[in-house]
Amino acid sequence: MKKGINNRDVKRVTSLLLIIFGVILLINGYLQGVVHLINLGIGLTVVGWILLIFTFSRCIDYNIVSHVLSDYIELVKRWIRAFDIKTGGVVIPPRENLRDGGIYLPFHERYKVNLSIMDYNTLLVNSDSRDERGLLLPPLGRGLRKLLIEYRGSSYTSPEERDISYLLEDLEYLLNLLEIGSDVKVEIEGDTVVISYRIEDHTLCKRLQREDLCRKYPCPVCGVLVLTVAEFLNKVLKIEEIKNENKRVFIKLKVIRDVL
Amino acid sequence: MKYKLIFLIVIMSSVILFSVLINEVKLFLILLLITYLLLYSLLGPYFNKRIQNNLDMILYFYIGVFIVIVFQKVIEILSG
Structure with missing residues (x-):
């Protein structure tokens, strides 16, 4: 046409x-x-x-409550229901065999993360061990993560990029750029990581939290934050809790140490 | 999008203001360069790499013009 x-x-x-x-x-x-x-x-x-x-530049048009996103979330919701997944999602940072990272949803509550059996083409993680089985989905925030790389070029490899203030600047920059939030805070205490930020429009948050989807498969905004933090720490993180209080979102993550 | 709009509004207002008030081309160019530098340093990080590279071209062009103006002034002073 x-x-x-x-x-x-x-x-x-x-x-x-x-x-x-x-x-x-x-x-x-x-x-x-x-x-x-x-x-x-x-x-x-x-x-x-x-x-x-x-x-001559591409225009950013991002709508958090878009129907396209809702349809995609509906699809994921069905997957989660079909497999009766009860545990929180596990955020896998980008790796050699998983370029954009992923969200791993284990089938069992006592689970092990075996990265050697996961790659870019994996959807159902199949293993002889029952505890290693699960679902591997691409994280919803990976597009925004790519956008952040395009604008800021951050890869968190050089010593100055390894500083937490650099990470905070990156996250604040992204939320301001897309006008979706502000005031990001990241607190790291031992194995626990708490990210908090102010969101402009929490319509989708309310819906996802009502259906208990946030903790399992975060939306693009929370998705990009957890993915960036996982990439910054270069560690596999478990989403313990995501809650929204007066337009302020708190994401509690835990570092998973025993990764195969 | 709003940062591009702010950039354009401010640069357009300064162009109109300076061109009306200033009766000398060199002074106008220098003031426009200062405005451009200020806006670019404040809003530049909100543009993607491609735009930044293209805006750099204007900056280099302006720096070239600025160097010519400075050299002319130096020669003018030295020749008395």
């Missing part, structure tokens, strides 16, 4: 018109000897140039 004139085309035409108008003003001002016109001509050309640069 052929697309009509969109917003971006209008902006491009406007920027080109600004540049042309600016150049005409500049030449006219120079010929007439009017400095104000020369100034305005230069200024308009620069503004047109900047506008042209902005039109």
